[in-house]
Amino acid sequence: MSIKSICIYGAGALGGAIAAKLASQAANDATISVIARGAHLDAIRDNGLSLREADAERPLNVRLAATDDPMTLPPQDLIITGLKGHQLAPAAEGIAGLLKEGTRVVMILNGIPWWYFHRDTQSRHAELQFDELDPGGRLWRLIGPERVIGCVAYQGAEVINPGEIQLSHNGRFVLGEPSGDISPDLEAIAAVLTGAGLSITTTADIRGEIWSKLMGNAAFNPISALTKALMTDIMADPALSATVGKVMSEVRVVGEALGARFSMTVEQRLEQSRHIGGVRTSMLQDLIGGKALEITPLVGMVVALGRLSAVPTPVSETILALVTQLDRENQRGS
Ligand SMILES: NC(=O)C1=CN([C@@H]2O[C@H](COP(=O)(O)OP(=O)(O)OC[C@H]3O[C@@H](n4cnc5c(N)ncnc54)[C@H](OP(=O)(O)O)[C@@H]3O)[C@@H](O)[C@H]2O)C=CC1
Numbered sequence: 185m186s187i188k189s190i191c192i193y194g195a196g197a198l199g200g201a202i203a204a205k206l207a208s209q210a211a212n213d214a215t216i217s218v219i220a221r222g223a224h225l226d227a228i229r230d231n232g233l234s235l236r237e238a239d240a241e242r243p244l245n246v247r248l249a250a251t252d253d254p255m256t257l258p259p260q261d262l263i264i265t266g267l268k269g270h271q272l273a274p275a276a277e278g279i280a281g282l283l284k285e286g287t288r289v290v291m292i293l294n295g296i297p298w299w300y301f302h303r304d305t306q307s308r309h310a311e312l313q314f315d316e317l318d319p320g321g322r323l324w325r326l327i328g329p330e331r332v333i334g335c336v337a338y339q340g341a342e343v344i345n346p347g348e349i350q351l352s353h354n355g356r357f358v359l360g361e362p363s364g365d366i367s368p369d370l371e372a373i374a375a376v377l378t379g380a381g382l383s384i385t386t387t388a389d390i391r392g393e394i395w396s397k398l399m400g401n402a403a404f405n406p407i408s409a410l411t412k413a414l415m416t417d418i419m420a421d422p423a424l425s426a427t428v429g430k431v432m433s434e435v436r437v438v439g440e441a442l443g444a445r446f447s448m449t450v451e452q453r454l455e456q457s458r459h460i461g462g463v464r465t466s467m468l469q470d471l472i473g474g475k476a477l478e479i480t481p482l483v484g485m486v487v488a489l490g491r492l493s494a495v496p497t498p499v500s501e502t503i504l505a506l507v508t509q510l511d512r513e514n515q516r517g518s
């Protein structure tokens with residue numbers, strides 16, 4: 185594929201960091217635009233999009249086309265979504281308006297994505313859809329799982345002020361086709377993102393990568409929201425880190441029951457988490473911001489897929505009940 189236009193749909197923490205890097209690449213001849221909203225959009229329009237990185241002398245600041253109305257943009261070669269799982273379905277029509285023949289959609293997501301079982305030939309659940317991830321099948325119908333490239337992000341980023349993103353942990357992005365093919369499209373997208381200075385790996389097993397990352401997010405994200413603790417503080421507390429280990433073990437058993445191959449053991453995933461540092465998880469960021477929490481893909485689906493596979497997930501079930509109530513109260517503003 186030829187990539188001459190790239191739209192980052194949802195230029196928040198990760199989407200914004202990628203947009204800033206793509207737009208700052210003089211060698212990149214693609215047109216970069218972002219979909220954002222509210223005060224963040226106003227600030228990007230007025231002052232540009234800024235990215236602060238720990239090891240950079242000064243923030244990167246880029247000017248780029250920014251709108252909250254996708255219909256004002258032409259169809260794109262590549263769309264990269266930086267939306268939370270629960271923000272995708274409401275944006276389905278907007279994303280669909282940017283599609284043309286051959287458009288690919290990279291979906292940066294934590295947790296189980298709506299397209300998970302698409303072309304999962306290893307599983308007896310191939311093409312199974314989940315109403316809780318994709319109400320009414322809108323994403324499946326309007327975007328189509330065949331356009332999707334899965335993306336697992338080992339990053340830690342936050343919108344610290346409107347228009348300003350802090351990238352505190354700059355790890356890998358792992359990209360993969362649901363089919364497992366290392367396709368020419370996958371290679372072209374990886375090349376463009378690598379050219380923008382991102383660390384990109386392609387994989388023939390995106391589901392294994394999703395599960396390996398989910399071991400951490402199913403545990404750290406809700407526990408951090410429930411306790412308001414940073415990742416380092418969770419790991420420093422013996423009772424909390426033991427709970428993290430129990431959730432990781434449940435995630436592993438559920439994933440394996442569905443045929444997933446994990447790239448890490450629970451011990452390796454715990455060890456990796458010790459090195460991320462004092463990161464505020466994306467769920468804690470949302471709690472503090474009074475926003476809806478990304479619960480279903482990260483926690484609800486572990487429980488749901490556990491039931492589908494007859495695997496008990498008692499610790500995840502308890503955490504799901506607690507964090508769901510927390511979300512309700514937070515949405516009420518209490
Ligand atoms: N942040 C991190 O460190 C990491 C995040 N992830 C995962 O990556 C994904 C993206 O997370 P993250 O970058 O934190 O997300 P953010 O919440 O920072 O960014 C999402 C952005 O999209 C905006 N948005 C939502 N819906 C629309 C819409 N319809 N039109 C325009 N803008 C919209 C949001 O606006 P508003 O704020 O108004 O809702 C927000 O600015 C998630 O699945 C997350 O779990 C993975 C690894 C690390």
Ligand SMILES: CC(C)(CO)C(=O)C(=O)O
Pocket residue numbers: 294337338339340341400401404405460463464465466467
């Ligand atoms: C916990 C963390 C930072 C791990 O990369 C993450 O994925 C998130 O905040 O959602």
